[in-house]
Amino acid sequence: MISSPSDLCYFIEVASTLNISRAAERAGISQPSLSLAMQRLEESIGTALLTRNKSGVTLTQAGKQLLAHSKHLLQIWDKVKDQALATVNEIQGSYSIGCHPSIALYSLGNFLPNLMEQHKQLNIKLIHALSRKIVEGVISSSIDIGIVVNPIHHPDLVIRKICEDEITFWSSNSARDIEKINSNDAILLCDPELLQVQSVLKKMSKIGIKFKRVIPSSSLEVIAMLTSSGCGVGILPSRVAALIKSKKLENFPSFQDEICLLFRVEKCPPNK
Secondary structure (H helix, E strand, C coil), X not given: CCCCHHHHHHHHHHHHHCCHHHHHHHHCCCHHHHHHHHHHHHHHXXXXXXXXXXXXXXXXXXXXXXXXXXXXXXXXXXXHHHHHHHHHHCCCEEEEEEECHHXXXXXXHHHHHHHHHHCCCEEEEEEECCHHHHHHHHHCCCCCEEEEECCCCCCCEEEEEXXXXXXXXXXXXXXXXXXXXXXXXXXXXXXXXCHHHHHHHHHHHHCCCCCCEEEECCCHHHHHHHHHCCCCEEEEEHHHXXXXXXXXXXXXXXXXXXEEEEEEHHHCCCCC
16 A cells, blocks of 8 residues: 555654544544554555554654654655646746747737746747748647637647738828829739738739739738838738738728637647
């Protein structure tokens, strides 16, 4: 039999009273249960700890040695238990968060400062890439947590919607012809590789609106900067456009995005 910290507590009670019946009463358990606890403890130590007699019990030399160290042993146990529970009750360790740089601009600041302040043992590594690359990283476990746009459902992933966004047309507050969609001089600023941009431009083509000149960029931040500078009409997520001085062009095609948090199934908290 393997003894437990509770058995050691019962032993201290027995050593204090030198009487099994009285110790059981003080410990709030039955006498047979206390006797079994002492038996487990003796089997664990490998020698007798108590000598039974008509008036009660006395401690053997081994029992006296155990009593001398018992409180210290319980203190060590409490410390070990607290440290073990800390991994459940406190967020600690090293984790990676993956997200597109544009998503990072408007999302990380909403929770990361408080998270880092409240959890002193937490270390975070940021990984920036396209959303599909982030999803692949979470699936392969090279990234712990992803914040991504329109993730494809996967059996190994837990996906939770955070918010929505709208991809549409934006311009500065100036009145330059290169910012007027219906003029022949309008310049388009966009990332033509994005599926959302391709969808919006296809809708524009159906209503007969095309751009003679396009300045492509893979950086939404650069597109946002050029848009706010009056360099043309930018196709941008509303949450990115909100970070700059720009205005939304109404009554033009748009694309609805879902921003989601995702992680592997085995990392889901219990009962969640």
